[in-house]
Amino acid sequence: MSSTRAVSSSRTVLPTPASPGLEAMVGRFGNALEANSSNFRRMAISAAAAPSAEARSMMQDRLALVEGWLAPAGPAEVDRMIGSLMQVMAAPATGEDSQRIALGLYRSVLAPLPAWAVAVTCRRFLDGSAGGGTFAPTPAELASEVRALIAKQVDERARLLRVLNAEILPEPTETDRAKVAQLAADLARSMRFPRSAVSEQELARVTEGGRGGLKLDRRILSKAGVPNEAA
Template sequence: MKARVAEIDSGLGRASEASIRRAVGLVKGLMASPAIGETTVDEILSGYALVLAPYPQPVIEDVCRRYLDGRLGNRVYAPTPAEIAHECREILAPIYAERARIALILDAEVYETPSPEQQAEVQAAYLAFVAETNARAEGGFSGAKAVEGSQAHADRLRAQSDLSEAKARAEAQSQTREDVA
């Protein structure tokens, strides 16, 4: 596919002004055109070259040949630069489309299918996650916080101990006040 892209790209080079002047000059010379002076011919051919410069030389020559043999145009009058450019685009459209399709294929991300071991590892991680989630759901919010061995569980035990000590101190102070009174 890369070879085809290179082949397409090599055929899409811009035409030289001399080749455009030669091809269009032949068409303008052999088909009916209004009578013009010598300086005007050069200006007209420069106008054609300006419009047709982005197109490849073989395409321009093919379009001019089709005008000359009567397959394009009205078979009497020479085509305008816009008419030749339009026909060049018509010829190039499927070529550009092919190149774009190939580029999409070459630029596509390719993912590897996981091996059976990788699939088993993912499945085991999923099952562990589901089991842990179900266990936490059964215990409610406090169950999720107090999983034994977790930091939350240790914090909870410490808080309960601190609370018990504070209650004991408060009760002792209360007893002391009652004894004093």
């Protein structure tokens, strides 16, 4: 299915969930994502874990469907649906100018949202599933219901985009691995602090005479890190 065809067909039908296999695949690639040190707005994925051409094509087709379901309704579609709603449900008695302003508010709030979701939400208010069943909902009430209705599609689109837009990190070469290993070894050596030798005279003074009234036996010194040969 081409992206154009998917978008045009999905604008007018209710969303359907992804197949379990596709859902699992997107989740697997999502779990392989990692932070991108060069671009915090874009995730990264290693070449070994990146999607194959076939998997990428499947996710792109699914993304086209989801984006079609989330396509804006547009002002004309909103005017038609809100007009039908207002003919049935009670609204405050206002003049023609106020009604025109109110319709403009509905249009500005709902036009960016999907037509199918606006239609479903209007039906929910008409049949009493939402609201009190008598008074027409405000623009904010309608928009809130619509956003709740499309939350799954919004989340799915975000997950697909994170995977499809991820930067693919090439696998390190043997030379790269050797350099990293050498750097790690150098760092480890730089962090080792040689123990200072404890003279027999100082050791005897501490163990036999004590320091500050505290005597330390050789077992305690050993636990404190004093070498056995010094203890």
